[in-house]
Amino acid sequence: MTQERKHTEVAVGILLRGDGALLLSTRPAGKPYAGYWEFPGGKLEAGESVEQALRRELIEELGITIGPVQAWKVTEHDYPHALVRLHWCKVRQWQGEFEMREGQAMSWQHFPLQVSPVLPGAYPVLEWLEQERGGG
Numbered sequence: 352m353t354q355e356r357k358h359t360e361v362a363v364g365i366l367l368r369g370d371g372a373l374l375l376s377t378r379p380a381g382k383p384y385a386g387y388w389e390f391p392g393g394k395l396e397a398g399e400s401v402e403q404a405l406r407r408e409l410i411e412e413l414g415i416t417i418g419p420v421q422a423w424k425v426t427e428h429d430y431p432h433a434l435v436r437l438h439w440c441k442v443r444q445w446q447g448e449f450e451m452r453e454g455q456a457m458s459w460q461h462f463p464l465q466v467s468p469v470l471p472g473a474y475p476v477l478e479w480l481e482q483e484r485g486g487g
């Protein structure tokens with residue numbers, strides 16, 4: 352019997368600093384792929400829009416309140432633990448001090464990235480971002 356796997360909808364934030372650096376953080380202990388670098392974000396809760404979920408997650412994870420959210424790309428990735436649909440959003444303004452509320456590490460990165468490993472679901476977006484910068 353074939354079973355359709357249900358997508359898990361995920362809001363992901365690409366925080367872009369004025370100098371072009373982007374923010375990556377590590378996945379907290381206890382989650383699948385703990386210790387891998389990722390863009391901040393998380394799953395949509397029932398009834399939430401992508402933007403609402405992203406605003407909530409970035410307060411919960413990083414302690415920051417984000418400004419305008421620019422929906423950018425949608426990708427999918429099939430992990431053993433979940434089939435995810437990633438809603439990628441660019442964010443250029445935020446308020447508050449970064450506070451790693453889940454014990455993560457964070458790093459502002461330029462291309463080529465100096466951190467690894469990165470979650471496989473983020474590879475396509477990293478390539479597009481690098482191309483945008485004329486890096487490839």
Ligand SMILES: Nc1nc2c([nH]c(=O)n2[C@@H]2O[C@H](COP(=O)(O)OP(=O)(O)OP(=O)(O)O)[C@@H](O)[C@H]2O)c(=O)[nH]1
Pocket residue numbers: 361362363382384388389390391392393394395428430433435437470471472473
């Ligand atoms: N935040 C984030 N998630 C990503 C990225 N790339 C990627 O494949 N994902 C996947 O999207 C899903 C996000 O779920 P999560 O576990 O981080 O979400 P969450 O904070 O709501 O988790 P929770 O269930 O513990 O509350 C994971 O399956 C993760 O592997 C990325 O760059 N950032």
